Amino acid sequence: MTVGTAAPQVTLPHGGQLRGLWDQGVRVFRGVPYAQAPGGALRFAAPVPALPWSGLHDATTFAPMALQLARTAKADAPLLGGEDCLAVNVWAPPAELGAGLPVMVWVHGGGFFRGSASEPLYDGAAFARQGLVFVSLQYRLGMDGFMHFESEDDSAPANRGLLDQIAALQWVQDHIHAWGGDPAQVTVFGQSAGAGALACLLGMPASRGLFQRVILQSPSVACQTLEEAAAVRHAVAALVGVAPRRAALASAPIDSVLHAVHRLAADPVLRLQHGLGGRNFFPLRPVVDGRVLAAAPLQAMQQQWMADPPDLQVLVGSNVDEMRLYHVPGGAIDRVTDAQVLAFAQDVGLPTDAVRAYQALLPPAQQKPGELLSALQSDFYYRVPAQRIAALASEWTRSAHRYEFGWASPQWRGRLGAAHAVELPFVFANLHTAQGQEFTGAAPPAHLAQEMHQSWASFAHQGEPGWARYDGSTPWVQHFDSASHCEIHSDPARFNVWEGIL
Numbered sequence: 001m002t003v004g005t006a007a008p009q010v011t012l013p014h015g016g017q018l019r020g021l022w023d024q025g026v027r028v029f030r031g032v033p034y035a036q037a038p039g040g041a042l043r044f045a046a047p048v049p050a051l052p053w054s055g056l057h058d059a060t061t062f063a064p065m066a067l068q069l070a071r072t073a074k075a076d077a078p079l080l081g082g083e084d085c086l087a088v089n090v091w092a093p094p095a096e097l098g099a100g101l102p103v104m105v106w107v108h109g110g111g112f113f114r115g116s117a118s119e120p121l122y123d124g125a126a127f128a129r130q131g132l133v134f135v136s137l138q139y140r141l142g143m144d145g146f147m148h149f150e151s152e153d154d155s156a157p158a159n160r161g162l163l164d165q166i167a168a169l170q171w172v173q174d175h176i177h178a179w180g181g182d183p184a185q186v187t188v189f190g191q192s193a194g195a196g197a198l199a200c201l202l203g204m205p206a207s208r209g210l211f212q213r214v215i216l217q218s219p220s221v222a223c224q225t226l227e228e229a230a231a232v233r234h235a236v237a238a239l240v241g242v243a244p245r246r247a248a249l250a251s252a253p254i255d256s257v258l259h260a261v262h263r264l265a266a267d268p269v270l271r272l273q274h275g276l277g278g279r280n281f282f283p284l285r286p287v288v289d290g291r292v293l294a295a296a297p298l299q300a301m302q303q304q305w306m307a308d309p310p311d312l313q314v315l316v317g318s319n320v321d322e323m324r325l326y327h328v329p330g331g332a333i334d335r336v337t338d339a340q341v342l343a344f345a346q347d348v349g350l351p352t353d354a355v356r357a358y359q360a361l362l363p364p365a366q367q368k369p370g371e372l373l374s375a376l377q378s379d380f381y382y383r384v385p386a387q388r389i390a391a392l393a394s395e396w397t398r399s400a401h402r403y404e405f406g407w408a409s410p411q412w413r414g415r416l417g418a419a420h421a422v423e424l425p426f427v428f429a430n431l432h433t434a435q436g437q438e439f440t441g442a443a444p445p446a447h448l449a450q451e452m453h454q455s456w457a458s459f460a461h462q463g464e465p466g467w468a469r470y471d472g473s474t475p476w477v478q479h480f481d482s483a484s485h486c487e488i489h490s491d492p493a494r495f496n497v498w499e500g501i502l
Contacts, residue, residue, distance in 0.1 A: 007060075010178040014052035018059040020090075026128040027179070029090040030118070031063035034171035035164065037084035038140060043250065044149070044156035047086060047167040063087035065116030066141040067254060069262050079255055081116070088168055089117055091124035091134040095180030102185040103176050104460045105211070106136040107165060109192030109220075109421070111282035113142040113261050121436055126429040130457040133181035135172055139164035139197075142261050143236065146284040148229035149246040156246055158289035162200055169210040187460040189215035191424060192382075193282075196220035199389065200286050200293060203300025208310065213463055215456060216316040216389060217427070218382040218420055221297040222280055229287040235274035236260045236283070268340075277347035281326075281381060298388050298502070305396035313463040314393035315456075317403035317478075318386040321417035322378035328415045333370035341373045348380055354497045361494045375494075382420070384498045387491055394471040399463060402470040403455075403478040404489075407448060410441045423480070429453040451484055 008020045008027040020029035035047035042048060064082030095101055104127055108115045117136035124134030139145060145161030157163065173183045188211040190198045195216040200223070201207040202214065224232070230244075237244035239260035240252045249257065264271050264283040276283060288296055295303060304310075327333035345355045355376070359367050362375060386402070393400035405423040409416040416422070416439075425436030426449040437444075455465040455478075467486040468476035477489035 009056070012052075012175055012178055016053040017056045019056050020059050023091075023125055024129075025094070026125045027090075027092045027094065028125070029059040029092075029179075031061050031087045032059050032090065033063070033084075033087050034137070034168045035086035038086060038144065038160075039083040043083075043144065044160065044246065046157050046160065047164050049167070049171075050086075062089065062116075062118035063138065065118060066138060066145065067258065068110075068114040068141055069258050071114065075259065077259075079258060085138050085140070086164055086168075087117075087138055088171065089124070089136045090176075090179055091128040092179040092181070093128050093131055093133075095133075097177060097180060099180030100182040100185070101131060101133050101180050102187065102460050103133045103135065103172065103181040103183070104456075105169065105172055105186060105188045106134070107139075107188065107190035107194035107197055108136070109190065109194040109196075110141070111265060112146050112161065112193045112197075112284050112286070113265060113282060115141070115193070119435065120433045121424055121428060121430050123428065123430055123433075126453060127457060127460075130454075130461075132457060132460055133176060133179050135176070137165065137168040139168070142284055143249065143257050146286060147233055147236070147249070148224070148226070148287045148289060149233070150226060150230060157292060159200070159286050159292040162197055162204070162286060162292060165197060165201065166204075166206050166210070169207070173210060184212065185460075186211040187213035187215065189217070189456070191217035192220050192420065193285075196222075196297070197286070199297040199301070199385075202312075203295065203297050203304050204293070205304065212311065213313045213459060214315070215459065216314070216386065217423065218318045218322060219297075219316065219385050219389060220281075220381055221385045221389075222285065222381060223293065223296050224280060224285050224287040226287065226289065228276070228280065231275045232264075232283050235264060235271070235276060238274065239263065272343075278344040279347045281377070298385065298392070301389070301392055302396075305392065309396045310398075312393075312397040313399045313401075313459075314389065314397050315401040315403070315459050315465055316386050316389045316393065317405065318378075318383040319405040319418045319420060319423060320378075321374070321408075322382045322420040323374040324378075324415070324417050325420035325422075327370060327374045328412050328417075328419070333374060333415075336370035336373050338369050341369050341376070344373060344376065349501050350376075350497065358494050358497050361492070379495065379498065380502065384495055384502045387495065388502060390470050390475075391472070394469070394475075400470045401459070401465050401467065401478070402475070402489075403465075403467075403480060406479055406481040407445070409439060411439065423452065425449070426452040426480070427456055445482060448480060448482070448484070452480055
Protein backbone atom coordinates (compact mmCIF):
# COMPACT_ATOMS: atom_id res chain seq x y z
CA MET A 1 0.00 0.00 0.00
CA THR A 2 1.33 3.43 -0.89
CA VAL A 3 0.42 6.86 0.35
CA GLY A 4 -1.83 8.67 -2.09
CA THR A 5 -4.31 11.46 -2.25
CA ALA A 6 -7.35 9.20 -2.00
CA ALA A 7 -8.68 8.56 1.50
CA PRO A 8 -7.46 5.24 2.91
CA GLN A 9 -10.00 2.45 3.20
CA VAL A 10 -10.12 -0.91 4.93
CA THR A 11 -12.59 -3.79 4.67
CA LEU A 12 -13.61 -5.49 7.91
CA PRO A 13 -14.36 -9.22 8.25
CA HIS A 14 -18.12 -8.69 8.04
CA GLY A 15 -17.70 -6.97 4.67
CA GLY A 16 -18.34 -3.41 5.76
CA GLN A 17 -15.76 -0.81 4.82
CA LEU A 18 -14.19 2.13 6.64
CA ARG A 19 -12.94 5.36 5.13
CA GLY A 20 -10.25 7.17 7.11
CA LEU A 21 -7.76 9.91 6.33
CA TRP A 22 -4.05 10.42 5.80
CA ASP A 23 -2.04 12.36 8.37
CA GLN A 24 1.66 12.86 7.63
CA GLY A 25 1.96 9.50 5.93
CA VAL A 26 -0.09 7.61 8.52
CA ARG A 27 -3.54 6.12 8.05
CA VAL A 28 -5.99 7.36 10.70
CA PHE A 29 -9.44 5.89 11.39
CA ARG A 30 -11.49 7.53 14.13
CA GLY A 31 -14.61 6.59 16.02
CA VAL A 32 -14.85 2.96 14.90
CA PRO A 33 -17.57 1.31 17.02
CA TYR A 34 -16.68 -1.91 18.82
CA ALA A 35 -19.95 -2.08 20.79
CA GLN A 36 -23.43 -0.68 20.51
CA ALA A 37 -24.24 2.61 22.22
CA PRO A 38 -24.93 1.78 25.88
CA GLY A 39 -28.19 3.70 26.09
CA GLY A 40 -31.77 2.78 26.85
CA ALA A 41 -32.06 -0.89 27.81
CA LEU A 42 -28.30 -1.29 27.26
CA ARG A 43 -27.29 1.54 29.59
CA PHE A 44 -26.05 -0.64 32.47
CA ALA A 45 -25.69 -3.87 30.50
CA ALA A 46 -22.53 -5.67 29.52
CA PRO A 47 -21.25 -4.37 26.17
CA VAL A 48 -23.03 -5.72 23.10
CA PRO A 49 -20.92 -6.05 19.91
CA ALA A 50 -21.44 -3.39 17.27
CA LEU A 51 -23.75 -4.38 14.43
CA PRO A 52 -22.13 -5.05 11.06
CA TRP A 53 -22.90 -2.73 8.19
CA SER A 54 -22.74 -2.80 4.42
CA GLY A 55 -21.10 -0.20 2.26
CA LEU A 56 -18.69 2.53 3.31
CA HIS A 57 -18.67 3.93 6.87
CA ASP A 58 -16.98 7.27 7.52
CA ALA A 59 -14.23 7.05 10.14
CA THR A 60 -12.77 10.54 10.05
CA THR A 61 -14.38 11.89 13.23
CA PHE A 62 -13.81 10.85 16.82
CA ALA A 63 -16.72 9.31 18.69
CA PRO A 64 -18.06 11.30 21.66
CA MET A 65 -16.10 10.85 24.86
CA ALA A 66 -17.91 9.08 27.68
CA LEU A 67 -20.25 11.49 29.47
CA GLN A 68 -18.31 13.67 31.91
CA LEU A 69 -17.52 17.19 33.06
CA ALA A 70 -14.37 19.18 32.45
CA ARG A 71 -11.70 18.85 35.15
CA THR A 72 -12.34 22.37 36.46
CA ALA A 73 -16.10 22.38 35.92
CA LYS A 74 -18.25 24.82 37.90
CA ALA A 75 -21.79 24.17 39.06
CA ASP A 76 -23.31 25.29 35.76
CA ALA A 77 -20.76 23.59 33.50
CA PRO A 78 -22.17 21.82 30.43
CA LEU A 79 -21.87 18.10 29.90
CA LEU A 80 -19.17 16.74 27.62
CA GLY A 81 -19.48 13.64 25.46
CA GLY A 82 -22.35 11.31 24.73
CA GLU A 83 -23.61 7.78 25.22
CA ASP A 84 -22.32 6.50 21.84
CA CYS A 85 -18.76 6.40 23.19
CA LEU A 86 -17.73 2.75 22.82
CA ALA A 87 -15.32 3.18 19.94
CA VAL A 88 -11.68 2.76 19.00
CA ASN A 89 -9.32 4.89 16.96
CA VAL A 90 -6.60 3.39 14.77
CA TRP A 91 -3.34 4.89 13.52
CA ALA A 92 -1.47 2.62 11.10
CA PRO A 93 1.43 2.87 8.68
CA PRO A 94 0.83 1.98 5.03
CA ALA A 95 0.62 -1.83 5.06
CA GLU A 96 -1.07 -4.70 3.30
CA LEU A 97 -3.23 -7.44 4.80
CA GLY A 98 -0.98 -10.01 6.40
CA ALA A 99 1.83 -7.55 7.11
CA GLY A 100 2.03 -8.87 10.67
CA LEU A 101 2.71 -5.52 12.34
CA PRO A 102 2.84 -5.42 16.15
CA VAL A 103 -0.13 -3.67 17.77
CA MET A 104 -0.31 -1.24 20.69
CA VAL A 105 -3.62 -0.60 22.48
CA TRP A 106 -3.90 2.46 24.70
CA VAL A 107 -6.26 2.72 27.71
CA HIS A 108 -6.57 6.30 28.94
CA GLY A 109 -6.66 7.37 32.57
CA GLY A 110 -8.78 9.94 34.37
CA GLY A 111 -9.78 8.54 37.74
CA PHE A 112 -12.45 6.27 36.18
CA PHE A 113 -14.77 9.27 35.71
CA ARG A 114 -13.15 11.49 33.07
CA GLY A 115 -10.75 11.38 30.11
CA SER A 116 -11.02 10.25 26.50
CA ALA A 117 -9.07 8.54 23.75
CA SER A 118 -9.43 11.59 21.48
CA GLU A 119 -7.21 13.92 23.53
CA PRO A 120 -4.43 15.31 21.30
CA LEU A 121 -1.87 14.16 23.85
CA TYR A 122 -2.79 10.56 22.93
CA ASP A 123 -2.41 10.97 19.17
CA GLY A 124 -0.84 7.71 17.99
CA ALA A 125 0.86 8.91 14.81
CA ALA A 126 4.37 8.77 16.29
CA PHE A 127 3.89 5.11 17.22
CA ALA A 128 2.50 4.32 13.75
CA ARG A 129 5.64 5.84 12.25
CA GLN A 130 7.56 3.25 14.29
CA GLY A 131 5.93 0.47 12.26
CA LEU A 132 3.17 -0.23 14.79
CA VAL A 133 -0.59 -0.34 14.50
CA PHE A 134 -1.77 1.92 17.33
CA VAL A 135 -5.29 1.62 18.79
CA SER A 136 -6.86 3.80 21.47
CA LEU A 137 -10.10 2.73 23.12
CA GLN A 138 -12.88 4.35 25.09
CA TYR A 139 -14.91 2.78 27.86
CA ARG A 140 -17.80 3.80 30.10
CA LEU A 141 -16.85 6.05 32.99
CA GLY A 142 -18.39 7.28 36.23
CA MET A 143 -21.74 5.87 37.31
CA ASP A 144 -22.40 4.16 33.98
CA GLY A 145 -19.06 2.37 33.98
CA PHE A 146 -18.26 1.71 37.63
CA MET A 147 -21.11 2.29 40.07
CA HIS A 148 -22.02 -1.00 41.71
CA PHE A 149 -25.72 -1.84 42.04
CA GLU A 150 -25.72 -4.64 44.58
CA SER A 151 -28.48 -7.22 44.98
CA GLU A 152 -29.93 -6.41 41.58
CA ASP A 153 -30.26 -8.60 38.52
CA ASP A 154 -27.56 -9.45 36.03
CA SER A 155 -28.69 -6.74 33.60
CA ALA A 156 -26.30 -4.41 35.47
CA PRO A 157 -23.07 -6.38 35.99
CA ALA A 158 -20.31 -4.89 38.10
CA ASN A 159 -17.30 -3.17 36.55
CA ARG A 160 -18.94 -2.43 33.22
CA GLY A 161 -16.02 -0.20 32.23
CA LEU A 162 -13.69 -3.18 32.54
CA LEU A 163 -16.06 -5.34 30.49
CA ASP A 164 -15.97 -2.63 27.82
CA GLN A 165 -12.18 -2.91 27.68
CA ILE A 166 -12.36 -6.69 27.31
CA ALA A 167 -14.84 -6.20 24.47
CA ALA A 168 -12.55 -3.67 22.75
CA LEU A 169 -9.57 -6.02 23.05
CA GLN A 170 -11.66 -8.82 21.56
CA TRP A 171 -12.54 -6.45 18.70
CA VAL A 172 -8.80 -5.94 18.15
CA GLN A 173 -8.30 -9.71 17.97
CA ASP A 174 -11.07 -10.03 15.39
CA HIS A 175 -10.38 -6.97 13.23
CA ILE A 176 -6.86 -5.58 13.50
CA HIS A 177 -5.51 -7.70 10.64
CA ALA A 178 -7.51 -5.39 8.33
CA TRP A 179 -4.84 -2.74 9.05
CA GLY A 180 -1.97 -5.21 8.72
CA GLY A 181 -1.80 -5.80 12.46
CA ASP A 182 -0.91 -9.09 14.12
CA PRO A 183 -3.42 -10.12 16.83
CA ALA A 184 -0.74 -12.38 18.32
CA GLN A 185 1.53 -9.39 18.98
CA VAL A 186 -0.61 -7.03 21.07
CA THR A 187 0.82 -4.73 23.72
CA VAL A 188 -1.74 -3.06 25.96
CA PHE A 189 -0.68 0.01 27.88
CA GLY A 190 -2.25 2.61 30.09
CA GLN A 191 -1.55 5.23 32.71
CA SER A 192 -3.10 5.89 36.13
CA ALA A 193 -6.69 4.62 36.02
CA GLY A 194 -5.92 3.12 32.61
CA ALA A 195 -3.01 1.17 34.09
CA GLY A 196 -5.14 0.29 37.12
CA ALA A 197 -7.84 -1.08 34.83
CA LEU A 198 -5.25 -3.19 33.03
CA ALA A 199 -3.96 -4.42 36.39
CA CYS A 200 -7.51 -5.61 37.05
CA LEU A 201 -7.62 -7.33 33.65
CA LEU A 202 -4.35 -9.14 34.42
CA GLY A 203 -6.15 -11.00 37.22
CA MET A 204 -9.25 -11.77 35.13
CA PRO A 205 -9.31 -15.09 33.23
CA ALA A 206 -11.37 -13.40 30.49
CA SER A 207 -8.31 -11.39 29.42
CA ARG A 208 -6.08 -14.40 28.69
CA GLY A 209 -4.94 -14.45 25.09
CA LEU A 210 -6.11 -10.91 24.30
CA PHE A 211 -2.60 -9.44 24.66
CA GLN A 212 0.96 -10.68 25.02
CA ARG A 213 2.67 -7.62 26.52
CA VAL A 214 1.57 -4.94 28.94
CA ILE A 215 2.95 -1.55 29.99
CA LEU A 216 1.64 -0.11 33.25
CA GLN A 217 2.44 3.55 33.89
CA SER A 218 1.70 4.55 37.50
CA PRO A 219 -0.86 1.77 38.04
CA SER A 220 -3.65 2.78 40.41
CA VAL A 221 -4.71 -0.58 41.88
CA ALA A 222 -6.78 0.41 44.94
CA CYS A 223 -10.22 -1.09 44.27
CA GLN A 224 -13.37 -0.74 46.31
CA THR A 225 -14.84 -3.27 48.66
CA LEU A 226 -18.57 -3.93 48.40
CA GLU A 227 -19.05 -1.74 51.49
CA GLU A 228 -17.10 1.13 49.96
CA ALA A 229 -19.02 0.83 46.70
CA ALA A 230 -22.32 0.97 48.59
CA ALA A 231 -21.16 4.07 50.48
CA VAL A 232 -20.35 5.81 47.18
CA ARG A 233 -23.73 4.91 45.70
CA HIS A 234 -25.50 6.30 48.76
CA ALA A 235 -23.35 9.46 48.67
CA VAL A 236 -24.09 10.18 45.01
CA ALA A 237 -27.80 9.47 45.52
CA ALA A 238 -27.93 11.79 48.53
CA LEU A 239 -26.30 14.64 46.61
CA VAL A 240 -28.68 14.12 43.69
CA GLY A 241 -31.70 13.74 45.98
CA VAL A 242 -32.89 10.28 44.93
CA ALA A 243 -32.99 6.80 46.42
CA PRO A 244 -29.71 4.83 46.18
CA ARG A 245 -31.18 2.38 43.70
CA ARG A 246 -30.42 1.77 40.06
CA ALA A 247 -33.85 2.81 38.77
CA ALA A 248 -33.81 6.07 40.73
CA LEU A 249 -30.26 6.98 39.71
CA ALA A 250 -30.93 6.02 36.10
CA SER A 251 -33.94 8.34 36.04
CA ALA A 252 -32.09 11.25 37.62
CA PRO A 253 -30.83 14.03 35.32
CA ILE A 254 -27.41 12.91 34.14
CA ASP A 255 -25.92 16.36 34.72
CA SER A 256 -26.93 16.14 38.39
CA VAL A 257 -25.24 12.75 38.72
CA LEU A 258 -22.08 13.95 37.01
CA HIS A 259 -21.88 17.03 39.21
CA ALA A 260 -22.33 14.88 42.31
CA VAL A 261 -19.45 12.61 41.30
CA HIS A 262 -17.35 15.65 40.37
CA ARG A 263 -17.98 17.29 43.76
CA LEU A 264 -17.04 14.13 45.63
CA ALA A 265 -13.87 13.79 43.61
CA ALA A 266 -12.82 17.39 44.25
CA ASP A 267 -13.69 17.74 47.95
CA PRO A 268 -12.18 15.39 50.57
CA VAL A 269 -14.25 17.06 53.31
CA LEU A 270 -17.45 16.25 51.41
CA ARG A 271 -16.29 12.68 50.94
CA LEU A 272 -15.68 12.37 54.66
CA GLN A 273 -19.14 13.77 55.43
CA HIS A 274 -20.63 10.95 53.37
CA GLY A 275 -18.57 8.25 55.01
CA LEU A 276 -15.99 7.89 52.25
CA GLY A 277 -12.48 7.39 53.60
CA GLY A 278 -9.17 8.30 52.05
CA ARG A 279 -8.18 4.86 50.80
CA ASN A 280 -9.69 5.60 47.39
CA PHE A 281 -8.70 9.02 46.10
CA PHE A 282 -11.55 9.20 43.56
CA PRO A 283 -15.11 8.10 44.38
CA LEU A 284 -15.86 5.59 41.61
CA ARG A 285 -13.49 2.72 40.91
CA PRO A 286 -13.54 -0.98 40.08
CA VAL A 287 -15.14 -3.01 42.85
CA VAL A 288 -14.14 -6.46 44.07
CA ASP A 289 -17.57 -7.96 43.43
CA GLY A 290 -16.58 -11.64 43.48
CA ARG A 291 -17.66 -12.25 39.88
CA VAL A 292 -16.08 -9.86 37.39
CA LEU A 293 -13.30 -9.13 39.89
CA ALA A 294 -12.75 -12.09 42.17
CA ALA A 295 -10.07 -10.33 44.21
CA ALA A 296 -8.09 -7.09 44.40
CA PRO A 297 -5.62 -6.79 41.50
CA LEU A 298 -2.37 -7.69 43.28
CA GLN A 299 -4.00 -10.67 44.98
CA ALA A 300 -5.79 -11.79 41.80
CA MET A 301 -2.58 -11.55 39.76
CA GLN A 302 -0.70 -13.67 42.25
CA GLN A 303 -3.45 -16.28 42.44
CA GLN A 304 -3.92 -16.52 38.66
CA TRP A 305 -0.23 -16.47 37.80
CA MET A 306 0.75 -19.04 40.43
CA ALA A 307 -1.96 -21.41 39.19
CA ASP A 308 -1.21 -20.85 35.49
CA PRO A 309 1.87 -18.71 34.70
CA PRO A 310 1.05 -16.51 31.70
CA ASP A 311 3.12 -16.15 28.54
CA LEU A 312 3.29 -12.42 29.21
CA GLN A 313 5.91 -9.67 29.18
CA VAL A 314 5.48 -6.79 31.63
CA LEU A 315 6.92 -3.27 31.74
CA VAL A 316 5.86 -1.27 34.80
CA GLY A 317 6.92 1.90 36.55
CA SER A 318 5.98 5.08 38.33
CA ASN A 319 7.00 8.70 38.82
CA VAL A 320 9.02 10.01 41.75
CA ASP A 321 6.57 12.75 42.82
CA GLU A 322 3.22 11.30 41.73
CA MET A 323 0.77 13.09 44.02
CA ARG A 324 2.26 16.52 43.54
CA LEU A 325 -0.06 16.76 40.53
CA TYR A 326 -2.98 16.99 42.97
CA HIS A 327 -1.38 18.86 45.87
CA VAL A 328 0.80 21.52 44.21
CA PRO A 329 -1.54 23.34 41.77
CA GLY A 330 -3.72 25.64 43.85
CA GLY A 331 -1.37 25.44 46.84
CA ALA A 332 -3.13 22.63 48.72
CA ILE A 333 0.23 21.17 49.68
CA ASP A 334 0.83 24.15 51.99
CA ARG A 335 -2.52 23.79 53.78
CA VAL A 336 -2.33 20.14 54.81
CA THR A 337 -2.45 19.51 58.55
CA ASP A 338 -1.00 16.74 60.72
CA ALA A 339 -4.56 15.60 61.37
CA GLN A 340 -5.13 15.06 57.65
CA VAL A 341 -1.95 13.03 57.38
CA LEU A 342 -2.97 10.79 60.27
CA ALA A 343 -6.52 10.44 58.95
CA PHE A 344 -5.21 9.17 55.62
CA ALA A 345 -2.86 6.77 57.40
CA GLN A 346 -5.72 5.43 59.49
CA ASP A 347 -7.89 4.92 56.41
CA VAL A 348 -5.24 2.81 54.70
CA GLY A 349 -4.24 0.87 57.82
CA LEU A 350 -0.91 2.55 58.54
CA PRO A 351 -0.17 2.90 62.30
CA THR A 352 0.84 6.29 63.69
CA ASP A 353 4.28 5.06 64.72
CA ALA A 354 4.87 3.83 61.16
CA VAL A 355 3.96 7.30 59.86
CA ARG A 356 6.52 8.90 62.18
CA ALA A 357 9.17 6.37 61.15
CA TYR A 358 8.34 7.07 57.51
CA GLN A 359 8.56 10.83 58.09
CA ALA A 360 12.02 10.47 59.64
CA LEU A 361 13.26 8.80 56.44
CA LEU A 362 12.38 11.85 54.33
CA PRO A 363 14.76 14.79 53.81
CA PRO A 364 14.04 17.63 56.28
CA ALA A 365 12.47 19.78 53.53
CA GLN A 366 9.91 17.03 52.84
CA GLN A 367 8.82 16.43 56.43
CA LYS A 368 6.14 19.14 56.49
CA PRO A 369 2.56 17.80 56.55
CA GLY A 370 1.80 18.53 52.90
CA GLU A 371 5.03 17.03 51.66
CA LEU A 372 4.58 14.02 53.94
CA LEU A 373 1.01 13.39 52.75
CA SER A 374 2.09 13.72 49.13
CA ALA A 375 4.88 11.19 49.64
CA LEU A 376 2.66 8.74 51.52
CA GLN A 377 -0.05 8.90 48.87
CA SER A 378 2.48 8.68 46.00
CA ASP A 379 3.82 5.46 47.46
CA PHE A 380 0.46 3.96 48.41
CA TYR A 381 -1.42 4.72 45.22
CA TYR A 382 1.30 4.25 42.60
CA ARG A 383 4.96 3.61 43.50
CA VAL A 384 4.63 0.58 45.77
CA PRO A 385 1.99 -1.06 43.53
CA ALA A 386 4.39 -0.68 40.60
CA GLN A 387 7.12 -2.37 42.62
CA ARG A 388 4.78 -5.17 43.72
CA ILE A 389 3.67 -5.83 40.14
CA ALA A 390 7.28 -5.88 38.94
CA ALA A 391 8.17 -8.41 41.65
CA LEU A 392 5.21 -10.66 40.78
CA ALA A 393 5.95 -10.42 37.06
CA SER A 394 9.62 -11.26 37.57
CA GLU A 395 8.59 -14.47 39.35
CA TRP A 396 5.67 -15.69 37.25
CA THR A 397 5.69 -14.11 33.77
CA ARG A 398 8.00 -14.44 30.79
CA SER A 399 9.87 -11.21 31.61
CA ALA A 400 9.63 -8.05 33.69
CA HIS A 401 11.08 -4.59 33.16
CA ARG A 402 10.77 -1.67 35.55
CA TYR A 403 11.33 2.08 35.21
CA GLU A 404 11.18 5.20 37.34
CA PHE A 405 10.49 8.63 35.88
CA GLY A 406 12.34 11.37 37.74
CA TRP A 407 12.51 14.38 35.42
CA ALA A 408 11.39 17.38 37.49
CA SER A 409 8.99 19.65 35.64
CA PRO A 410 9.60 23.38 36.07
CA GLN A 411 5.86 24.07 36.23
CA TRP A 412 4.31 25.74 39.28
CA ARG A 413 7.53 27.56 40.08
CA GLY A 414 9.45 24.31 40.00
CA ARG A 415 7.31 22.59 42.63
CA LEU A 416 5.47 20.18 40.33
CA GLY A 417 8.47 17.89 39.98
CA ALA A 418 8.15 14.41 38.48
CA ALA A 419 4.42 14.42 39.15
CA HIS A 420 1.71 12.05 38.02
CA ALA A 421 1.21 12.10 34.23
CA VAL A 422 4.26 14.27 33.48
CA GLU A 423 5.78 11.33 31.55
CA LEU A 424 2.86 11.15 29.08
CA PRO A 425 4.04 13.72 26.49
CA PHE A 426 7.45 12.02 26.49
CA VAL A 427 6.02 8.52 25.97
CA PHE A 428 3.80 9.68 23.09
CA ALA A 429 6.45 12.04 21.66
CA ASN A 430 3.75 14.70 21.72
CA LEU A 431 5.65 17.46 23.52
CA HIS A 432 4.07 20.08 21.27
CA THR A 433 0.51 19.57 22.51
CA ALA A 434 -1.12 22.11 24.81
CA GLN A 435 -1.78 19.50 27.48
CA GLY A 436 1.75 18.20 27.19
CA GLN A 437 3.17 21.65 27.79
CA GLU A 438 0.93 22.10 30.82
CA PHE A 439 2.90 19.22 32.30
CA THR A 440 6.36 20.06 30.97
CA GLY A 441 6.55 23.80 30.31
CA ALA A 442 7.62 25.27 26.99
CA ALA A 443 11.11 23.75 26.73
CA PRO A 444 11.05 20.05 27.68
CA PRO A 445 14.10 17.92 26.85
CA ALA A 446 13.47 16.42 23.41
CA HIS A 447 16.08 13.70 23.96
CA LEU A 448 14.04 12.33 26.88
CA ALA A 449 10.98 11.99 24.64
CA GLN A 450 13.07 10.19 22.07
CA GLU A 451 14.40 7.78 24.72
CA MET A 452 11.03 6.95 26.27
CA HIS A 453 9.07 6.77 23.03
CA GLN A 454 11.67 4.50 21.44
CA SER A 455 11.74 2.26 24.54
CA TRP A 456 7.97 1.79 24.47
CA ALA A 457 8.03 1.07 20.72
CA SER A 458 10.91 -1.40 21.12
CA PHE A 459 9.02 -3.23 23.85
CA ALA A 460 5.97 -3.51 21.57
CA HIS A 461 8.15 -4.84 18.74
CA GLN A 462 10.23 -7.37 20.63
CA GLY A 463 9.47 -7.34 24.35
CA GLU A 464 12.74 -5.61 25.20
CA PRO A 465 12.69 -1.84 25.92
CA GLY A 466 16.47 -1.48 25.84
CA TRP A 467 17.54 -2.08 29.42
CA ALA A 468 18.18 -5.10 31.63
CA ARG A 469 15.32 -7.12 33.05
CA TYR A 470 14.05 -6.80 36.59
CA ASP A 471 14.26 -9.91 38.74
CA GLY A 472 14.74 -10.85 42.36
CA SER A 473 18.52 -11.17 42.31
CA THR A 474 19.25 -8.31 39.90
CA PRO A 475 16.43 -5.74 40.09
CA TRP A 476 17.52 -3.47 37.26
CA VAL A 477 15.50 -0.25 37.02
CA GLN A 478 15.68 2.31 34.23
CA HIS A 479 15.68 5.87 35.56
CA PHE A 480 14.33 8.38 33.06
CA ASP A 481 15.69 11.85 33.80
CA SER A 482 17.76 14.59 32.19
CA ALA A 483 20.58 12.02 32.19
CA SER A 484 18.84 8.64 32.06
CA HIS A 485 20.58 5.55 33.39
CA CYS A 486 19.91 1.97 34.45
CA GLU A 487 21.03 0.55 37.78
CA ILE A 488 20.39 -2.32 40.15
CA HIS A 489 17.92 -0.58 42.37
CA SER A 490 17.21 -0.82 46.07
CA ASP A 491 13.77 0.53 46.88
CA PRO A 492 13.58 3.31 49.47
CA ALA A 493 13.46 2.08 53.07
CA ARG A 494 10.13 3.87 53.41
CA PHE A 495 8.52 1.26 51.13
CA ASN A 496 8.91 -1.22 53.98
CA VAL A 497 6.09 0.41 55.97
CA TRP A 498 3.60 -0.91 53.40
CA GLU A 499 4.40 -4.56 54.04
CA GLY A 500 1.15 -6.29 54.94
CA ILE A 501 -0.91 -3.37 53.62
CA LEU A 502 -0.08 -3.53 49.91
